[in-house]
Amino acid sequence: MTKPTETLPDPEAPWDAEAIGAPFSPWRDFLVRFAGNKSAMVGFAIVLVLCLVAILAPWIALHPIAEQDLMVSLEPPLTEGFPLGTDQFGRDIFSRLVFGARVSLQVGGIVTLVSMLIGITVGCLAGYHGGRLDAVLSNLINLVYGFPLILVALLLVAVIGPGLEGAMIATGLVIWAGFARIVRGEVIALRNREFVMAARALGRGNVWIIVRHVLPNIIGPVLVIASFTMAVAVIIETSLSFLGLGAQPPTPSWGSMLNEGRSVIYRAWWLATFPGIAIATLVLGFNLLGDGLRDVLDPRMRT
């Protein structure tokens, strides 16, 4: 039981003055909140480290990813030169994991970016325009949103053919609906806010209103969804790769590595374990970041 310390008012403070809007930086305000949010910081740290690993992969990796050496197949972790052991073909698991981060983040990033653009466009159109267009688009959004993600992705890959491009297109085509739903809701709420009405009364057109008022005010929720979408995209990519429909050999993907380790899991646990940990960590990182961002950006948290 500690009594809160009594903070005395600053004797210099102008207690009789009204607020005068002294310098305030929203950007700094965001950083302070972000730094004060545990979940956001942990998530951000995980994502940052994995991004650095992906970018610096050629310098971090110890062996070329495709380098096979049957003399050292299925070496356990902590073997000289192979910190996380080797697979059936004697390839270094650590190096393949490092390059695998590239694949997962690239696919996740591209999918998220593309679906974000589609989602924002559709959501803005539906929400801002309203009326019949909104009725049509929101039915479309709900239809796509209702699809089971992984099944649709599988179906599309079956049509387009296996490979990373196919996986990205398949994921992107279904995942944008999540963005569109949120953006549409936010835009409808914004459209009825009085400051948008005021901008119209001042003679500003739709383009100005969307660029100046709508987009800046939906960045927060969009960032949150983007973070969660990254997590989902990574899971879909690794799932497809696990099934052999994503990254094709010799490209190392955490999903395909997991699959390769499956058959020898009792003899060589490390083949499947490390990619599994990597996937879980990355997904956790993005989920924590998204959670944290949601708290940090929530306008109700503003004092």
Place this chain on the structure above:
Amino acid sequence: MTALVELRGLTKHFPLDTVMWGTPKRVVHAVDDVTLDIAAGETLGLVGETGSGKSTLGRTILHLNAPTAGVVRYRGEDVGGLDRAAMQRFRSRAQIVFQDPYSSFDPRMTIQDIIAEGMVHGAHRTRAARAARVRDLLRTVGLGHVYSDGYPHQFSGGQRQRIGIARALAVDPEFVVLDEPVSALDVSVQSQVLNLLASLREQLGLTYLFISHDLSVVRYLCTRVAVMYLGRIVELAETRALYAAPRHPYTSVLLAAVPIADPRRRHRPRQVLQGEVPSPIHPPPGCRFHTRCPKATTICREEVPALAGDATHMVACHHA
């Protein structure tokens, strides 16, 4: 008296359902068949309770909502028929100040950007010119001492309302719709803002449409008053006449309902209106007030009373 704003049969209905085809089933009759003139230089009060359609009427006059039927003429020109350039000119002549000092500003914009938002014309092309103009405007509304690069959340309700007024004045308007501008403010701050509005009106020769649910405030500021009930104007009269001798039964009960800040008059006989405002989705036929009116007869249930009378006092009641 020349009319600055003329409304002829102005009607606004809002569909409640979004449909892909066909027509929406449920429609809110927010404003129905409103005809009135606002003269240059006058302050017309628009009084009504929640759901009377007074705010919608204010916004429809400015064509912020497209009217369902009827026309708005500004200086004799049909606002609905204006081309892009003419619409821009109209926008710089007719402005609006909102009730809520919180939701009427973009939380991500500085005071400078908020007030300068309407400065789209030649004279304010440079940043420096805009900044100087914003300073002037802030002084005009009594905020000469504040930083213009502050954000709305740093200011009190009264200050924000002054910022909202400055934003409307930035385009040098002639006509301003004041949509409940003091309803969200504390009593002592409310009187400051009312006085500001009164002195701006004198200095700048403004014409106001003052929308409020507070009859005392309306009486203080307005030269004429229109009373709305369920989307229709039921009485329109010069302020003095309306308050001294209301002719519509609704106006009478509305006036009687206002608490009087004088304890010696608390035991006066009171006329308390029974029941509730009917739904604007299914407004009653005939006179919309007949369901609660002590004087209602058969004709009230069947026929819509027209707004009639002389220029100083008009009323829409079969029994007035």
Place this chain on the structure above:
Amino acid sequence: MADPVLDVRDLHVALHTRRGVIHAVDHVSLHIDPGETLALVGESGCGKTMTALSVIGLVPKPPGVIEGGQVLLGGDDLVPKSDEEMRRLRGDRMAMVFQEPMTSLDPVFTIGAQLMETLLAHRAISRADAHAQSVAMLKRVQIPEAERRMDNYPHELSGGMRQRVMIAIALLCRPDLLIADEPTTALDVTTQAQILELLRELRGEFGMALLLITHALGVVAEMADRVAVMYAGRVVETAGVEEIFANPRHPYTKGLLASIPDLADGQERLATIPGTVPNLLHKPPGCCFWPRCPIAEARCRAQEPALAELAPGHQAACWKASA
């Protein structure tokens, strides 16, 4: 004279926030006699709601801390009572009606369930009796078709109806004290008139004391027997209602009364109080009103005036009022 129903003595409530300590209720004393209506008047942030919440034991803790003082309900100090003891008192010997009737009713239960729940919590009666008494109370607050309304959910009622339901719930156990916090602020003027009329009738019929919290001086003039004006957490003036309207002594009360536009004719300019309510995080030293006061002098800036009796039953906290 009978003992007061409520006697608040030197109550001090502080909110310990991240940015400092706010003395929301700053050594406030009040009393209400049986059947009396006391209006607690002030602008936003003056501490009137926090005073009411500390009476009824609903101060949010944290950040709220009751630093001192007594709240005597029928002579019984409520401050040291446990949450459980307070829960038994609330809704029974005292009850509260809030400003926003939508958020103070639970949206997932019917009106009937919420009425009966209150009765069953405080009285050992059967469900059938509780139902009957609930219907009777709904009828008493003039809700048409009371029997059928019992099965309605809050969102099916209008604002005025919901406020009637709130009043019905509050009065079910016939409390000695009813606290009404801005009960008509969210309502239209004709609905406000209905609710005030209802409160007037019920007050006479049930003989309860009423603590009416409001910023609207018109409502005060219509309803109150006595008035306490709060400013920045302190009571600055208290008097009988006719006395305070006719003869306000504190410059803040004078300013408030002068700044309301009323229905009377011929006002050219409204009187105003310059400036705005002080930030309670840094209150001015001395009398907290002096920065806005037209007659402040050196002493006002240095020393805080205490409430002083100026006439029988009329107290004001102002150095210049006694002169």
